[in-house]
């Protein structure tokens with residue numbers, strides 16, 4: 001007894017974790033308001049564009065190693081020919097996973113941090129975070145990449161999409177709270193425009209995030225389609241059961 005009083009048992013730890021964990025999870029919260037990604041995984045055209053954007057601009061450094069190419073093609077209604085000629089530049093077999101050749105150790109040596117696998121990133125960070133992250137690179141000469149990121153301070157990732165979005169700078173205003181001065185983000189100002197308008201870039205990033213949301217749980221497309229049939233079945237079956245009950249009980253009443 002004396003022991004259990006001095007050292008908390010498993011149950012108390014579990015209870016403590018239950019209380020603490022919900023607050024510990026949003027690690028990506030930097031105090032910057034996130035913009036709504038408005039993803040819609042039932043929009044197949046958007047997912048197809050997102051897949052194209054992903055293999056063209058992200059797979060140089062990031063894998064999606066839990067996703068198979070042929071599964072992707074089936075879900076996104078892409079023919080095998082389109083798959084091989086538009087999405088599989090590195091060759092390989094259609095049943096293979098979306099892996100890349102770059103080793104994590106090399107990425108760490110080159111960028112200072114490993115480029116994480118993005119299969120589950122939408123689940124761990126949330127779509128709104130990803131959307132805001134990809135729109136929040138700004139010029140910062142003090143960084144080795146020449147850019148910083150508003151939601152991931154000191155990000156090791158370069159601004160891969162700068163040619164599309166252009167280069168923007170961040171305007172901070174100084175605010176004082178309790179005698180300490182803080183630099184509070186006010187707005188972005190475009191310095192060198194990119195090839196896309198702000199609206200086009202929003203769509204581009206939106207499709208990309210939609211795709212990341214889909215690969216985070218590929219089955220969700222089927223789950224939702226199936227859900228409708230399950231509801232229809234329940235309705236029809238419910239009506240049948242009700243009619244049967246009326247029939248059986250009509251003489252007894």
Ligand code: HEC
Nearest residue numbers: 057058060061111113114115116121152154155156157160
């Ligand atoms: C040149 C290599 C490179 C390319 C290309 C690249 N990234 Fe990254 N990315 C990185 C590195 C390195 C990190 C790790 C950043 C860190 O932890 O500071 C990273 C981190 C991330 C993260 C995690 C951010 C976080 O909060 O931890 C996301 C999301 C991401 N990249 C998305 C993308 C997307 C989407 C693309 C394609 C448009 C892309 N990246 C292209 C190198 C790259």
